[in-house]
Amino acid sequence: MVEVITAGHVNWDVTLRVDALPHPDGEARIDSQCRSGGGSAANVAVALAGMDFDAGLVGSVGDDETGEFARRELRAAGVDCSHLLEVEASETTTKYLIVDERGEVMVLGNEGANEAVAPADVDPEYVASGDHLHLTSQRPDTAAELARVATDAGVSVSFDPGRRLAERDFGEALAYSDVVFLNDREAQTLLDSDLEHPSSELHGRVVVVKHGEDGARVDTPGASFDHPGFDAEAVDTTGAGDAFAAGFLAVLLREGGVLGPSADYERALEFANACGALAAMEEGARTAPTFEDVGAFLDGQF
Structure with missing residues (x-):
């Protein structure tokens, strides 16, 4: 039994910290590099496991060495990998994350195995065993x-x-979704006109629009809430959006559900912004904080 299932990409990340993102025909200095698991679905699962949820993952890796590294990291973090598909004779998707001194990120990647899960691979019993399903970019x-x-x-x-929203038709998955996370660019892509009231455009769903360092907004059928974010010195924004989503869901799920009568979206938004800020202050995509970390951070802000 799991409480939360995440589904989507599982990657192996190679993070290169550079003095600046190079222009065409330019060159930048690599200051440091690190290798670790990544992918939005995996990142959110690890973050939720770190917040004491029983988290499971639906995704895929290759049968190569990096796939085994990714699986070991996930298991060590307490994530259920029973539905992490291993694809024979395939490479695990590798992402090269180039991070400049301001924490801005440029991503390069191969296709790899991270979209090998097809509709026929979905296990209805496993999905139905959870309390919540969180989808990230995938087929x-x-x-x-x-x-x-x-x-x-x-x-x-x-x-x-995620960032491939403009290239793909996720209309059917969105139609089943109760909560939708977007950044500013994705909101402009998905919403026809009313960026102030996205919930009405998406037929009453809870819509969370992330503004990066400027905070975020949550729009529900009954109310809207804004949070300006926190003044944090960004080191690496990789995974900050995943930490944000995990924090937002964690608050709501701990209080009875993402759509329950006691759902405190304003508190969830503040907590999520704190998670995103703390993640951006550390290197790597797997830096989501615990409940205790966020509590200490918030205590220091007020």
Whole structure:
């Protein structure tokens, strides 16, 4: 049994810290490098496990050495990997994250194995066993099947479609989602006109729009809340959005559900912004804080 299932990409990250992002035909100095697991679905699962949730993961890796490294890290973090597919004769997707001195990120990656999970690979019993399903970027047909199965089983669904939203038709998965996470660029892509009231455009869903260092906004059918974010010195923004999503969901799930009558979206937004800020202050994609870390951070802000 798991409480939260995340589904989507599982990567191996190579993070290169440089003095500046190079221009075409330019060159930059590498100040440091590190290697670790990544991918939004994996990052959120690890973050939730660190917040004492029983987290499971639906995704795929290759049968190579980096795939084994990724699996070991996830298991060590307490994530259930029983539905992490190993693809024969395939490479684990590797992302090269180039981070400048301001914490801004440029990403390069191979296709790899991280979208090998097809609709036929979805295990309805496993999805139905959770209290919540969180979707991240993946094959649209697989995302739709996961969301449909969860909805039919009475499991709430959130979706953070990520930077490839403009290239893919996630309409069916979005139609089943209860909570949608977007950044400013994604909101402009998805929403026709009303950026102030995205919930009405998305037929009453809870919509969270992330503004980076300027905080975030949550819009619900009944109310909207803004939070300006925190004045944090960004070291590496890789994974900050995943930490944000994990923090937002953690507060709501701990209080009875993402759509329950006691759902405190304003508190969830503040907590999520703190998670994102703390993650951006550390190197790497797997830096999501614990509840205690966030509590200490918030105590120091007020």
